[in-house]
Amino acid sequence: MINSAHAGTLESSDVYIQINPIEGDKVEIDLSSSVAELYDDMIEELIRDTLKEMNISGVHINVQDKGALDFVIKARLQTAVFRACETKPTWGGTQNEV
Amino acid sequence: MNSNISVSEFDSGNTRRVAKIKDFLDKNELDMSPDIEVFVTIKDEEEMIACGGLAGKVLKCIAVDSSRRGQGLILKVITHLLNAALVRNRNELFLFSTPKNIEFFHDCGFNLIEECDGEIILMENTKNLENYQKKLTSLKKDGDLIGSIVINANPFTKGHRYLIEEASKRSDWLHIFVVREEASEFTFNDRISLIKKGISDLKNVTLHEGSDYIISKATFPTYFIKDKRQVNELYAKLDLNIFRNQLASYLGITHRFVGTEPYCKVTNNYNKNMKKILANPNGKSATIEVVEIDRIKFDDKPISASRVRKLLKEKNYEELVNLVPTTTYEFLLEGIKDDK
Known part of the structure; x- marks a missing residue:
């Protein structure tokens, strides 16, 4: 169901997200962030919550964060997921299930 | 002031543009690698200010004009090279560069494999090693x-x-x-x-x-x-x-x-x-x-x-x-x- 996909950039205040399918139904996150000391737990939680909302598991998520704000991270992740699932998003609201 | 900056991607078949990259690399004391398939260049107006190449699963020939360093242009180059690699289903990537850039590419998600003679480094974007x-x-x-x-x-x-x-x-x-x-x-x-x-x-x-x-x-x-x-x-x-x-x-x-x-x-x-x-x-x-x-x-x-x-x-x-x-x-x- 899920392919590999990516979204975002490595530029300042943005985030580069890669998503790859893995065996099983775990969510593996590799996070590296220029603001990791302060926010790494928060970013990881945001990613897990967003994936849960979208009903996505069995993925490896690679996150290169350059100090993006939380809504940027969420938007980039949603985009990566939609690309991975080749579906069109329903933007707005929380019904972003795929 | 960045409004005239444009990024383009093209393949190595474009000999006219590849020749220009070779000149640019020469200026930056880098050799052109013959195995590159995809090039990414950044221009300000008509002037080339940064470039990079993808050969198989290796990013190389990455250069930024000396007068334009410190502006994050390389991040643009790496982003586009990553995109070029990922759409070709190449996820596990390597990167060649010089030792002074280790930290910099580390911030792009690459880990050092080996450094040699203070001249060359090889990095990978996985923990495969x-x-x-x-x-x-x-x-x-x-x-x-x-x-x-x-x-x-x-x-x-x-x-x-x-x-x-x-x-x-x-x-x-x-x-x-x-x-x-x-x-x-x-x-x-x-x-x-x-x-x-x-x-x-x-x-x-x-x-x-x-x-x-x-x-x-x-x-x-x-x-x-x-x-x-x-x-x-x-x-x-x-x-x-x-x-x-x-x-x-x-x-x-x-x-x-x-x-x-x-x-x-x-x-x-x-x-x-x-x-x-x-x-x-x-x-x-x-x-x-x-x-x-x-x-x-x-x-x-x-x-x-x-x-x-x-x-x-x-x-x-x-x-x-x-x-x-x-x-x-x-x-x-x-x-x-x-x-x-």
Whole structure:
């Protein structure tokens, strides 16, 4: 169901997200962030919550964060997921299930 | 003020644009790499200010104009190169650059594999090396003399058999690495299965499938462009440093065995560098003694895989049969039948 996909950039205040399918139904996150000391737990939680909302598991998520704000991270992740699932998003609201 | 900056991506078939990149790289004291398929350039108005290339799964030839550094242009280049690689389903990437950029590329998600002579670095965007090292550690064998051989065996000859047999006799345990890259006449699966059949009687040997870290297009691109005779010492040194510091130390390897090389310039040069790099103390890992074993001869000429391939082409099976073990000969005969 899920392919590999990516979204975002490595530029300042943005985030580069890669998503790859893995065996099983775990969510593996590799996070590296220029603001990791302060926010790494928060970013990881945001990613897990967003994936849960979208009903996505069995993925490896690679996150290169350059100090993006939380809504940027969420938007980039949603985009990566939609690309991975080749579906069109329903933007707005929380019904972003795929 | 960034409004006139544009990014473009094009393939290496565009000779006019590739020539411009070559000029740009020259200015930045970098060589153009002949194996690049995709280029990314950044221009301000019509002036090139940054570029980068993708060759297989390797990012290289990354440069930013000296007057434009510190503006994050390289992040744009890397982003576009990553995109170019990912849409081609290449997720596990390598990157060549110079040591002063280590930290910088680390921030782009790349981990250092090896640095060589203060001139060149190889990085990867995965933790594959770490995992590979764990696997090697689990395959470690005890002994005073732990030998190693790296071969392509294209295809497996009596020469290879002799080298392995000699090394096996002199070692408590012998680790053989088979070059994994599919850049030879015979496929990796055929090459390794012929070795396996040809040495099944030797008991103190582990046959390893090669990896990106041993003579691969990632670590040693020029090895596979032999016909152009682009003998790049730096890549040879990098490959050998990786072998010694990142792989051999995990298996406790003390010796590396090689056959003398009468024909191939690249291999000959590689062997020379091998003695220099493996046998001298470097402060990072234990030294490895290099043992050259004379090639066996047939009809007064050394047996080599290139000679076998030549005879095969000439359909000179009468001579060929003397150069390869029966297992290889049977395999070659099957191929001949298939051709008919």
